Amino acid sequence: MTVDNPYKVRNTYVTGYSGSAHVMMIEATGLTYRYGDFVAVDDISFSVAEGEILGFLGPNGAGKSTTVKMLTGQLVPARGVATVLGTDVSRHPKAVHERIGVCFEEKNLYPRMTVRENLQFFADLFDRSVDVDELIRKVDLEKWASERAEALSKGMQQRVMVARALVNDPDVLFLDEPTSGLDPVSAEQIREIIRAEKTRGKTVFLTTHNMAEADALSDRVAFINEGRIVALDTPENLKLRLGRRLLRVRTRAGDDFAEEVLPLDDDATPDRMGALLRAGGIATVHTLEATLEEVFIQLTGRKL
Amino acid sequence: MNVPLIARLAKKDVRVTVREPYFFFYLAFPLLMTLVITVALGSLGGSVPSLGVCQDDAAAAYLSSSGAVDVATYPSIEAVREAVASGDRDGGLMAGEYYVLLYAGDTTSSERAALYAAVSSALAAASGSTETVDISVERLEPRGLSLQVRLIPFLVIIAAVVGGLIISSSLIEEREHHTLDALFVSPATPFDVIAAKALFGLFLGMVLGLLILGLNGALTSALVVVFLFFGVLFTIGIGLMAGVVMNSMTDLIARMKLFNIVLQFPALVILFPQIPSWLGMLFPTHYFIAPIISLTQEGAALGDVWWKLVVLVLCDAAVLVMAAKVLRRRMSGMLHLPSL
Numbered sequence: 001m002t003v004d005n006p007y008k009v010r011n012t013y014v015t016g017y018s019g020s021a022h023v024m025m026i027e028a029t030g031l032t033y034r035y036g037d038f039v040a041v042d043d044i045s046f047s048v049a050e051g052e053i054l055g056f057l058g059p060n061g062a063g064k065s066t067t068v069k070m071l072t073g074q075l076v077p078a079r080g081v082a083t084v085l086g087t088d089v090s091r092h093p094k095a096v097h098e099r100i101g102v103c104f105e106e107k108n109l110y111p112r113m114t115v116r117e118n119l120q121f122f123a124d125l126f127d128r129s130v131d132v133d134e135l136i137r138k139v140d141l142e143k144w145a146s147e148r149a150e151a152l153s154k155g156m157q158q159r160v161m162v163a164r165a166l167v168n169d170p171d172v173l174f175l176d177e178p179t180s181g182l183d184p185v186s187a188e189q190i191r192e193i194i195r196a197e198k199t200r201g202k203t204v205f206l207t208t209h210n211m212a213e214a215d216a217l218s219d220r221v222a223f224i225n226e227g228r229i230v231a232l233d234t235p236e237n238l239k240l241r242l243g244r245r246l247l248r249v250r251t252r253a254g255d256d257f258a259e260e261v262l263p264l265d266d267d268a269t270p271d272r273m274g275a276l277l278r279a280g281g282i283a284t285v286h287t288l289e290a291t292l293e294e295v296f297i298q299l300t301g302r303k304l
Numbered sequence: 305m306n307v308p309l310i311a312r313l314a315k316k317d318v319r320v321t322v323r324e325p326y327f328f329f330y331l332a333f334p335l336l337m338t339l340v341i342t343v344a345l346g347s348l349g350g351s352v353p354s355l356g357v358c359q360d361d362a363a364a365a366y367l368s369s370s371g372a373v374d375v376a377t378y379p380s381i382e383a384v385r386e387a388v389a390s391g392d393r394d395g396g397l398m399a400g401e402y403y404v405l406l407y408a409g410d411t412t413s414s415e416r417a418a419l420y421a422a423v424s425s426a427l428a429a430a431s432g433s434t435e436t437v438d439i440s441v442e443r444l445e446p447r448g449l450s451l452q453v454r455l456i457p458f459l460v461i462i463a464a465v466v467g468g469l470i471i472s473s474s475l476i477e478e479r480e481h482h483t484l485d486a487l488f489v490s491p492a493t494p495f496d497v498i499a500a501k502a503l504f505g506l507f508l509g510m511v512l513g514l515l516i517l518g519l520n521g522a523l524t525s526a527l528v529v530v531f532l533f534f535g536v537l538f539t540i541g542i543g544l545m546a547g548v549v550m551n552s553m554t555d556l557i558a559r560m561k562l563f564n565i566v567l568q569f570p571a572l573v574i575l576f577p578q579i580p581s582w583l584g585m586l587f588p589t590h591y592f593i594a595p596i597i598s599l600t601q602e603g604a605a606l607g608d609v610w611w612k613l614v615v616l617v618l619c620d621a622a623v624l625v626m627a628a629k630v631l632r633r634r635m636s637g638m639l640h641l642p643s644l
């Protein structure tokens with residue numbers, strides 16, 4: 001399949017959410033934030049549809065957390081408007097807080113309260129009945145429910161924080177680098193929880209500086225660098241848009257390997273491929289599409 | 305304002321605070337001080353007030369056997385009066401046309417109450433009749449407050465400071481652990497969060513203050529509780545400000561020492577009569593503890609202290625308005641305080 005215009009795919013993709021009839025759960029319009037004179041987030045706009053996972057990918061200091069804080073009403077934007085669930089967050093933060101869940105970048109449990117107490121306390125702040133034990137099962141911490149949070153490993157604490165973000169069964173989840181600094185097993189457990197929430201139709205705003213994670217989880221990825229969004233598309237399109245459309249074929253003759261790189265969009269390529277196949281001896285065939293990381297470097301000139 | 309929410313937040317504050325190591329010291333310090341002082345100065349349980357009585361008085365024997373007072377007999381009414389005036393005895397019982405119970409000037413109200421009760425029951429027993437015997441009471445001009453009474457303001461201010469300190473500590477801890485951020489994206493408003501802490505501190509300061517006043521026999525007027533309430537409220541305002549201004553617990557403890565001297569200054573003025581008493585009036589806590597002493601030890605009534613209550617309430621209002629401003633400014637962006 002060839003794609004002549006990546007934007008066409010992007011449009012198709014977005015309308016792929018028309019099942020929810022263009023319900024935008026998050027809309028950022030011209031969001032800007034300054035710490036003193038320093039512009040941390042510079043005029044960014046995007047929207048996230050219902051049931052979508054938006055990966056917000058950028059290096060440390062790019063402005064990811066600042067964006068999350070504006071979207072969740074913790075910071076008031078210097079300019080622009082953040083709308084979540086159709087409500088202006090700065091004007092009616094509490095109306096939004098009833099229906100969102102936030103998992104913070106920094107560990108912030110009550111260290112002297114147990115896992116269950118931490119969750120029960122936040123559950124009690126919402127005007128709905130919550131099965132805290134069910135939540136503890138969801139993050140696989142039954143054995144630790146009566147331990148103080150301070151006694152838990154980083155990975156376990158992070159799972160408690162994710163559980164806390166889910167305490168009100170939120171429609172929109174904001175997760176600020178939920179897997180950063182975790183061991184692979186814990187990180188994968190958290191990714192599983194995120195996937196499960198998506199399956200339940202929830203919308204997720206996920207920041208990360210892990211390109212593989214953004215690629216694996218996100219429906220769309222926003223690249224953010226120095227407070228600006230430099231690209232926003234599906235991971236596939238991002239890789240295609242800026243990646244190299246090449247085919248690498250390795251053939252073997254006896255103990256010797258030979259390698260040939262064929263441009264996918266060249267008229268001569270089908271004939272050459274056919275010849276190679278007929279000749280036999282093809283060891284491997286790879287497309288040379290870029291990784292998200294390569295695309296990011298190409299766009300920003302810096303590593304993640 | 306959401307009352308059930310504030311109650312849940314306060315419950316959490318209690319739960320978290322009682323597990324903090326500092327909590328024990330905050331509570332134990334004023335109570336231990338009270339116990340040490342009262343035991344050392346001998347008014348708690350152990351000692352009983354002393355009474356002088358004429359040796360030929362019919363009630364003398366009954367008084368000696370009751371044990372409620374420490375009785376000594378004197379040859380004459382004049383000798384009894386002399387013993388009270390010189391401070392040898394807390395009270396003296398003198399029979400004439402009718403009975404006169406004479407109190408020494410520097411007795412505490414609870415000592416006077418104990419003397420009166422012992423004397424009236426002894427006289428009733430001695431007369432052998434069910435009719436109550438008329439006793440007229442007289443009190444010598446106080447030569448000054450006893451040391452124990454002069455220490456009460458010091459202890460009561462500690463109780464109030466503990467109320468404020470609990471709030472500062474709790475706020476600083478929540479800032480250090482970033483748990484405030486989690487609260488601010490919950491349905492709880494910043495006002496709810498702060499109100500819960502203020503209520504917890506107020507409650508703790510009141511309980512400690514009442515305990516200290518009770519242990520010192522100084523809970524003799526409902527007005528005392530009113531002054532205690534507004535006095536603790538003052539330190540709550542200070543505690544809220546310190547909780548947002550101080551950067552860490554160590555910072556808080558270090559600066560608290562200095563600030564404590566300012567809060568305690570009026571207590572020092574009462575403790576050391578050498579310091580001119582008008583100096584104390586320059587400090588807000590004077591209007592908190594001086595009336596408590598006047599009311600419980602010097603027989604003052606609302607008419608004598610009402611203006612101090614007014615000053616105290618004005619100080620409260622000023623400090624709470626300042627606290628609201630500091631909270632708003634220091635946590636702006638993070639903390640959208642609704643108008644208080």
Ligand SMILES: Nc1ncnc2c1ncn2[C@@H]1O[C@H](COP(=O)(O)OP(=O)(O)O)[C@@H](O)[C@H]1O
Nearest residue numbers: 035038040058059060061062063064065066067
């Ligand atoms: N409280 C603050 N005061 C001043 N500068 C800040 C503050 N918080 C963040 N910054 C700066 O703003 C920029 C964006 O920060 P942040 O949003 O935390 O980035 P990210 O989450 O992508 O790592 C960084 O350069 C950071 O140093």
Ligand SMILES: [Mg+2]
Nearest residue numbers: 064065066105
């Ligand atoms: Mg961050």
